[in-house]
Amino acid sequence: MRKRFALVDDDPNVLGMLKTVFELEGHEVTTYSSSLAALEGVTQNPPDCLLTDIMMPELDGTELTRRLRQIPALKDLCIVVVSGKVYATDKQRALDAGANGFIPKNRTNPESIVAEVLALFSDTMSIGFWGTRGTMPMSGPQTLRYGGNTACVSLTFPDGHLFAFDAGTGIYALAGHLMKLGKKLTGTVLLSHPHWDHINFLPFFTPLFVPGNQFEIVGADQDGVSLEQLVANQMDGMHFPITPREWGARVSYRSISEGVHEIGPAQVHTMLLCHPGNCLGYRVEFAGRKIAYVTDNELFPEDSDMHSPTYVKRLTEFVGDCDILITDTSYTDEEYPKRIGWGHSALSRVVKLAKEGGVKQLYLFHHVPEHTDDDIDKMLNQALALASGSNLVCKAAEALETVSLSSV
DSSP states (O other), X not given: OOOEEEEEOSOXXXXXXXXXXXXXXXXXXXXXXXXXXXXXXXXXXXXXXXXXXXXXXXXXXXXXXXXXXXXXXXXXXXXXXXXXXXOHHHXXXXXXXXXXXXXXXXXXXXXXXXXXXXXXXXXXXXXXXXXXXXXXXOOSGGGTTTOSOBSEEEEEOTTSOEEEEOOSTXXXXXXXXXXXXXXXOEEEEEOSOOSHHHHTTGGGOGGGGSTTOEEEEEEOOBTTBOXXXXXHHTTSSSSSSSOGGGOOSEEEEEEOXXXXXXXXXXXXXXXXXXXXXXXXXXXXXXXXXXXXXXXXXXXXXXXXXXXXXXXXXXXXXXXXXXXXXXXXXXXXXXXXXXXXXXXXXXXXXXXXXHHHTTOXXXXXXXXXXXXXXXXXXXXXXXXXXXXXXXXXXEEEOOTTOEEEEOOO
């Protein structure tokens, strides 16, 4: 779809290169070499998206962004700061002023800038499955398709902000992917709970060691032990030779419980799940879309003394109308009676939850160690049969699978 872009930069070479690339993509472009001229021109004739440099005479790009955000008629204008100043403080200033995104200026590759702007402007999120197993990693020919790594799912927002749900062995694969991009990163690690299969590879998340990266680690305290201490305990020099003090990135912690939280560019709802210890489920709301990550969780049969209609009702509402639900579907219905009380769910209960909640896509997740690819195929076929007659789409989370989700 043809869009209207306004480019603000005092470097004529940069303006020329970006204008050419945008026009080759089929878009209309207006350029400004003066930020004051841009303020007047954009106010009178608003584009769909504005790109501005920080280091401008008269009015720097951050201040230009701030002034434009004070104009009610421009509240929906997409503003992207493109700058050679890549310090974390400058990026944060731009975002605080109201920019939708911040992209480092690359004079030798304007195509990469345009690609990032178009991705940001499209409000498209990307979900990556890096670890889909529970309990322990499994390797071998029987786990090639659905993967052998333990829990880690990424969600990348249009502005590049990264959510990493859990830090099982899968986070090592995510780290390798991110390091190949060669970009400074801003992100959030959202831990469901501190059982080993969900946190034990956080020390191997390489971006935490890179100066200039910024990460917040989010999760629940456990029995008086803070989230920061939970992370430090497995990196105390005895269990792991490197402590968090060696991290080069700027790392902060946020302890949360049930509630609604502003995290990165999204609104995140949390709910305590039916699992030993404090275990959080997350629902992310962004650009009209809802994505829920709910693991680990046990849905007891209705004839069980442990069944709580109130809890099921709350959980159904929590995942209600989600575009994607990624959730604990560890056992077949035949396996579950021997594992009741272990903190994980059987297939039919999960499909019922998704159907009653009006979920659009259900991803079977937390595959148990003994399940081979063929076993998971059978579970998926059972899920498809259970969902027959409804609008629910059932899939099984596959290793290294990427899913794109656009805004409404």
